[in-house]
Amino acid sequence: MIFSYVLRRLIILAVSILVASAVLFLLLRLLPGDPANALVSIGADPEQIEAARRQVGSDLPLPQQFIQFAGGLMRFDFGNSFISRTPVLPEIGARLSVTVPLTLGAFLLAVVLAVPLGIIAAVRKARWYGGLIAVVSQLGIAVPVFWIGILLVTLFAVQLRLLPSGGFPARGWQRPEAAITALILPIVTVALVMAASLIRYVRAATLDVLGSDYLRTARALGASFSEALVRHGIRNGAVPVISILGIELASTLLGAVVVERVFSLPGLGSMLLLGIEQRDYPTVQAVLFISTLLVLLVGFAADILQRLVDPRLRGVIGSRP
């Protein structure tokens, strides 16, 4: 059962990736500007601009450019950056070594914070602290992530001098202690914002479970409140939370760009921004392709996980909210 589901889901995954990359290709070329422009400076003559266009291939007709792009894609070859002239893929690898730990670290911290707090907020909703958690999480959603970042930098870096204000060691993970210190504030920043919205979902899912008939039945059959909640409640409540977690993880991966900017981190987001500014098509295409792939994979994993938790879903394609 689960295997035929996985197979169908994989086919959808492949088609999504193909469509996404064709759309990316076209959208990029609809932007005004020319990648050759990033290679010239004031003082260049018309022949030099033409030479730059020939070099990056922006003088070729669009269908021909697409064939080149699609051909490369088949071989998983994203080509060389127009600007740095180096292969794009290794550079993405270097950037992911910042963005992935940042995203996963923030995600784990957010889950660790949000799941217990969300359950407490629901179970103890009549107590003052249950209400307080709900109110603070509401506030947390309203606060922009860069503002939290700036606040944390001012406090922990500029005032207390406990952590670096930004940047990433030039030697990266060869200096693990420096790399980790560099990521602490960014991780906390993202985690706080992510936890705020997660708390609300966990709270709502728990409230749902608390009002359910099966929980009442379990209690009637003699289970204690916490036994019933752990055995039946969490499993049922987890299904909607998993799909929210998947969405949160995916959007953090892409949304890390804001935090990367505040903290001057050499991540995937800053690579994408610069690439768009310079119309560096190979870079932008590859970054978007890889991040689309990651997002689709996260969605895929969330769907599979949901079906492992709840076998009743296995006939349904897509996620159940």
Next chain:
Amino acid sequence: MSNLRGGEILGKGMKAAAMATAMMLVTLAGGQAAAADFDPDATINIGSLYEPQNLDNTAGAGQGLNEAFNGNVYEALFSLADDGTVQPALAKDTKISEDGLTYTFALQPGVTFHSGKALTSKDVKFSIERVTSADSKSSRKNSLKPITSIETPDDSTVVIKLSSRSISLPYNLSYVSIVSETAKDLTSKEDGTGPYKLASWRRGSALALARFDGYWGAKPSNGDVVFHYFTEATALNNALLTGAVDIITSVQSPDSLAQFKDNKDFTVAEGKSTTKLLLAYNDRVAPFDNVKVRKALARAVDDAKLLKAVWGDYGTLIGSFVPPTDPWYVDLTKTDAYDPESAKALLKEAGYPDGFSFTLDTPNYDPHPIAAQFLQSELAKVGVKVKINIITANEWYTKVYKAHDFQATLQEHVNHRDIVFYGNPDFYWGYNNPEVVDLIKQAEASTTTDEQTAKLKKANEIIAEDAASNWLYLYPQIVVSAKSVTGYPLNGLNAQFYVSGIKKAD
């Protein structure tokens, strides 16, 4: 790419980690008071907003490469000193023939590349031809057009023949980085002769230079230099405040200066820049083909007020395109000085008694949008309506620079000695005055620098009198550093930043 120097940094970092976190120690080191003695092996951490796009300035590396590499990793036959004078570098001796068409350069002896290969005349020929080749993206390609041949009679002699006199040849050659003719992949590696070699470069983060022990010239007064790149000025300022960097090469907003100015741990130094902000008209199209209209607009804008609004007490007013560090500078701020009443009168004379309206193509990054709004309100006072059209830097090249499809635009011009652009009628602003074209051509053919200076001064006065463009102000060049660090260049001509004289207190 790892090397001994980098290993030393790592070693220090490990020791630091044993006591506290590495970053806390960096903070302590940065906050130390200035001492008379300096550490000859110190690592200098430099914060900058200008990361190179690649490492080859014939392949569109951008101004970030000038900052990190010129004079540090790469040297040229000549160098442009911080005071704007041209000094011999790899060319030890220069002989010019009577007719000015043959230059014979004797190379500095005992120079080796970072790869260990000895410098020969063939490397020089190879390097110049890289700049003049068909594929070159160098903005200096045109200035080397008079070169007809480069001969290498022996290993230490280079003979350059010209089609016409070119008094700026040594100056123009100061832009030609000398690379080894055997070097490969110069967009991500280097093989130069400078006092530092490239240790590592992590894109989006940092570029590390390590002292080259085989350097032919004076030994640098520090051990390593790391350029840390930032995309946000606030993050850069925080890095200096917390001691993660020792120097900021070029502060781009005055707002942040207060926190350094009133702080005894930092030095704020103002030098001279060559970056000019201008309102460039398309002089080919009406109404800007009319000199009276251009003069009227020059008089309608209170440049001093704009400069104050953007830069506070920093920056310089200019009356033309030529900054004070160019030898042909003349104070022309009195030409078409601020006078809105006479601006209105001039507009009336030009046939626009009720003003007119035009579209101003404005790059989307600072300070252009603020300057555009200021111009809009200033020009409204004389009846001229400005429609602001925000575009990206990339679109600017396609629309304005290449297609000349614009009425007026705002743009910053960074280069030193760039008045020559007014001698090119095909340039984006389309200024075409045969007398200026001729003067600029003659100046290049001068036999003495005095003659060249006199001709360019004259050209400078004419473009000001013609109000060819509206030169708003000259940017300040502000370097902020920790007190413990001294010996850095102040003027930042052409975005260069020589690091070998920087000292860090022990």
